Amino acid sequence: MDLERKWYSLVYLTLIIAFVHLIFTFLFAHKLTLYNHKVRIKKQPELPLRFRSDGTFKILQVADMHYGNGLLTRCRDVLETEFEHCTDLNTTQFLRRLIEVEKPDFVAFTGDNIFGTSATDAAESLLEAFGPVLESGLPWAAVLGNHDQESTMSRRELMSFISLMDFSLSKTYPSDEDSEDSSMHYIDGFGNYNLEVLGALGSSFANCSVLNLYFLDSGDRATVNGIRTYGWIKESQLGWLRGVSNKFQGKCLDMKSVDISPAWLNPPALAFFHIPIPEIRQVPMKEIVGQYQEHAAVSIVNSGVFQSFTSMGNLKAVFIGHDHTNDFCGKLDSIWFCYGGGIGYHGYGRAGWPRRARIILAELAKGDRTWTGVERVTTWKRLDDGKLSRIDEHVLWDRYSSQ
Numbered sequence: 001m002d003l004e005r006k007w008y009s010l011v012y013l014t015l016i017i018a019f020v021h022l023i024f025t026f027l028f029a030h031k032l033t034l035y036n037h038k039v040r041i042k043k044q045p046e047l048p049l050r051f052r053s054d055g056t057f058k059i060l061q062v063a064d065m066h067y068g069n070g071l072l073t074r075c076r077d078v079l080e081t082e083f084e085h086c087t088d089l090n091t092t093q094f095l096r097r098l099i100e101v102e103k104p105d106f107v108a109f110t111g112d113n114i115f116g117t118s119a120t121d122a123a124e125s126l127l128e129a130f131g132p133v134l135e136s137g138l139p140w141a142a143v144l145g146n147h148d149q150e151s152t153m154s155r156r157e158l159m160s161f162i163s164l165m166d167f168s169l170s171k172t173y174p175s176d177e178d179s180e181d182s183s184m185h186y187i188d189g190f191g192n193y194n195l196e197v198l199g200a201l202g203s204s205f206a207n208c209s210v211l212n213l214y215f216l217d218s219g220d221r222a223t224v225n226g227i228r229t230y231g232w233i234k235e236s237q238l239g240w241l242r243g244v245s246n247k248f249q250g251k252c253l254d255m256k257s258v259d260i261s262p263a264w265l266n267p268p269a270l271a272f273f274h275i276p277i278p279e280i281r282q283v284p285m286k287e288i289v290g291q292y293q294e295h296a297a298v299s300i301v302n303s304g305v306f307q308s309f310t311s312m313g314n315l316k317a318v319f320i321g322h323d324h325t326n327d328f329c330g331k332l333d334s335i336w337f338c339y340g341g342g343i344g345y346h347g348y349g350r351a352g353w354p355r356r357a358r359i360i361l362a363e364l365a366k367g368d369r370t371w372t373g374v375e376r377v378t379t380w381k382r383l384d385d386g387k388l389s390r391i392d393e394h395v396l397w398d399r400y401s402s403q
């Protein structure tokens with residue numbers, strides 16, 4: 001009898017617990033998921049970066065957005081008739097249209113993404129400035145200019161925020177796996193990293209990087225021997241870059257299953273950073289395409305960036321910003337240096353000279369049956385002139401004519 005009652009009590013208790021559990025699940029579970037909702041998980045782009053099945057890979061370079069507080073931030077250097085209805089949102093609108101029309105595979109931002117002194121909250125400003133690319137879901141990456149850190153975040157904080165944004169491939173230090181490795185922290189600056197673009201699916205190059213994209217932090221400002229000057233790329237960064245460049249010469253990520261001629265095993269590379277190197281100002285450039293309207297605002301320090309670039313051998317073109325009214329490409333030795341030509345309406349510019357952006361197209365060579373490595377890199381620009389005029393198209397590198 002006593003045992004039977006104990007048994008009933010146990011059954012009742014179990015039922016009560018089950019009932020409470022059910023009530024809890026039905027009534028409160030949605031609240032729990034609401035809590036979960038607050039945990040933001042970064043949206044990843046489709047990876048790896050890879051050439052399309054039509055053998056192309058297209059990059060949109062966006063230089064000097066100079067974003068402030070959006071609707072509240074007025075445009076600079078526009079025609080008097082344009083001034084009244086012009087804000088940061090015009091920059092947003094232009095970027096959105098560029099993405100729609102060009103359908104790039106990747107967007108590269110070369111610094112002064114936000115104009116710190118006009119941005120009340122750096123995080124807000126970054127989210128708005130990169131808004132169109134976040135909406136698009138395209139993979140993208142950014143480096144810093146000399147103005148980004150003038151708001152509420154340091155350069156380190158900016159890069160770490162930017163690398164956590166949706167679809168961003170930006171990195172604060174060269175490689176995520178290495179970020180705990182203290183040696184990486186000896187590399188000057190924030191935002192030095194390499195991105196690999198693999199060959200077309202179904203080709204022997206499907207597991208090989210056939211194009212490397214180097215991103216470098218060119219700093220902000222510094223005082224050297226009592227003289228205020230711009231930042232520069234330091235020897236620690238160049239040492240790292242030479243190592244990366246070396247790593248890719250004669251190698252493929254996966255050599256087991258492929259039979260690749262050595263001629264393809266030195267993939268071309270493109271570099272992206274903000275402040276031009278001193279040679280752009282000091283040495284006459286060759287084959288200029290586009291407009292050279294202002295002196296390059298460079299550092300007084302020459303740290304040997306150009307020598308490093310030429311010694312690497314596989315760096316074919318460099319994309320910079322900083323001087324908004326220069327939009328030319330010019331050659332120094334065998335390396336092209338190309339300005340983006342400012343996109344930002346709150347950055348300085350020239351009234352009547354439309355804001356603009358650069359497009360870079362890499363194309364693969366057709367092998368016997370499938371795509372092989374990169375054959376050619378071309379570039380052009382788009383103007384925010386109402387028609388999105390496409391201008392100054394030319395070849396930057398061709399495997400068969402410029403080796």
Ligand SMILES: *[C@@H]1O[C@H](CO)[C@@H](O)[C@H](O)[C@H]1NC(C)=O
Nearest residue numbers: 078082085086087089090093
């Ligand atoms: C800025 O955007 C507004 C609204 O779309 C437009 O009316 C105006 O023409 C644009 N101004 C410039 C300079 O593009």
Ligand SMILES: *[C@@H]1O[C@H](CO)[C@@H](O)[C@H](O)[C@H]1NC(C)=O
Nearest residue numbers: 203204205206207254257258
């Ligand atoms: C690339 O790697 C994948 C996965 O490891 C493999 O299935 C494929 O055969 C490789 N392709 C080539 C061309 O090596």
